[in-house]
Amino acid sequence: MLKIDNIHTYYGHIHALKGISLEVEQGEIISLIGANGAGKSTTLLSISGLEKPRTGTITFNGEDLTKLSPEKIVNLGITQAPEGRRIFPNLTILENLELGAFLRNDKKQIKKDIEFMYGLFPILGQRRNQLGGTLSGGEQQMLTISRALMMEPKLLLLDEPSLGLAPIIVQQIFDIIKKMNDEYNITVFLVEQNANQALKISDRGYVLQNGVITLTDTGENLLKNDEVRRAYLGV
C-alpha cells in the first residue's frame, strides 16, 4: 500500500533521513520506533508532504506522493495525527472534529461520525462547545485521534499518540488504535517511543537510528530482540 524507497530528507544542511526504505501493507499495523531525534517525525512529515524528500520516492497504491501537495495526499486517504497534538486551541471541539472531515461532503454521515467519536471518547461529547485549548493533554490527544479518524482514512499516521499520558489513558488509546484496525480496516503506521505497547499491537516494526533503519522484524520478534530490549524497552 505504502512504499518508501530510499528517501533522503533534509532541514537545510541537516540530513535527517539518510536513505530510508520501508513498506506498509493494507490492513497492517506497523510501528516505527527510535530514540529522540532519530527521524521518526520527519518520516511521517515526508509521507504527508510537509517536508519533501530531496531524493527517493514514496508511493501510495502506486501513486508518487513526493510530487503531490499535502492536501492532495490527504485526499488519497492518508491522514496524520502529528506530534504534539496540534488541536486548534481557539476552535471548539466540535469545530475541530468538523475540520477533520474537511474533504468530505456527506454531511449526514459526518454528523453520525461525530457522534461515534463522542461515543468513543465521551469527554469530547460533553465538552463539544468548549474551545480545544481548554482540554487537558490526554483529552487533546483523544481529540487529535478522533479528528484524524473523521477523514475516514485508509492509512492513519500516528506520531507518538501516547506521549505524556497516564498509563490508563495510554492503554485506552492503544486499544482504540487496535479496534480501528480490526473493525474498520484502517491501516496504521505508528511512531512511538513507547516501544513495548506499540510493538504488542503491531504486525511488524522498524527501528530507526540517526536517520537509518537498522532493524526490521515482526512485532513479536522485536519484543524479544536483545538490542531492542536494551535500547528501547529499558530491560
Next chain:
Amino acid sequence: MDVGYFLKLLLSGLTRGSIYALIALGYTMVYGIIKLINFAHGELYMLGAFTGLIVASLMSYSGINPVLSLIVATIIAIIYSSAYGVAIEKIAYKPLRKSQRLSALISAIGVSMFLQNFVLLFQTSDFLSFPNLIPTFKFLKPVENYLSSAQVLIYICTALFLIGFTILVKFTKTGKAMRATSQDSKMAQLLGISINKVISFTFLIGSAAAAIGGVLISSQVGQINFYIGFIVGIKAFVAAVLGGIGSLAGAVLGSFVLGLVESFGTGYISSNYEDLFAFVVLIVILTFKPAGLLGKSEKQKV
C-alpha cells in the same frame, strides 16, 4: 455643553470608524493568516475609489440613474480591487513566503509605491471630483444638520458587511478553514485544507471590503487622488493594531475607537492635529495593553 455639536461629532466619528473597520479587517485578516503587514492594502482602497469614480462618471454622463450607477460602480470596484489583491499576493508575497518576514514587508511597501505611481501616471496628481450619487433620504430631513444620507448609507453598508463577514467566518466551512489556518497552518494542511486557497480568499475578502470603503467614502467626500489610500491605510492599520492585530473583532473595535477619538479630538481640541490623534491613542493603549484591546499574547494568536 452643546448637545447638538456633541451628537454631530459622535455620528461623524462612527462614520470614520465604519470606513476604518472596512479597511482594518483586511490588515488583520492577512496578518492573522500569513503574519504579514500588507502595506499595499490602503492602495486597494484607493484603486477601489478610482474604479468607482471611472465607472460612476461614465454611467452618470450617460444619464443612468445615480443609485444604479453607485451600485454598479461599487460592484465593479469590488471585482477590480479583489483581482488586484489576489494578484498582488501571488506575485509579490507568495514567492517570499518561506523567506524572512522582512522581505515580504519590503515587497509590500514596493507594491504600495508601485500602485500609487501607477495611478498617478495614468490619472493625475490633482484631486478628481467624485460624482454625487448618494440619494437624499427624505426621512433624514429633521436631523440633516447632524446626519447626512451618505453617513447613513455608510453605516448600513458597513453593518451589512460585518454581519455577512461574521457569518462567513463563524459558520461556513471556508470560515472554519480560515480560522484553522491562522491558528496552525501546517495542521490545517494535514487536514486537507489548501492554504493557497485560504490565502487567496483572505486577500479577496479584504480587498473587497476596502473597495466598498473606498467608493462609499469618496461619494461622501466628493473628491479623490492617488494618495488617499496611504493615509487612510495607515490609520486603519493603527486601528487594527489598537484592537490587537490578528483579531477580527479587535479590528472593528479599534476602528471605532480611533474614529471617535479623531472626531472628538478635531472637534474639541483642534483640527490641525487631525492625523496626530491616531498615534496618541495608539501609544496610550499599547502602553497599557501591549497586545491591543482584544489581542492575545503571542502564544495563541487570533
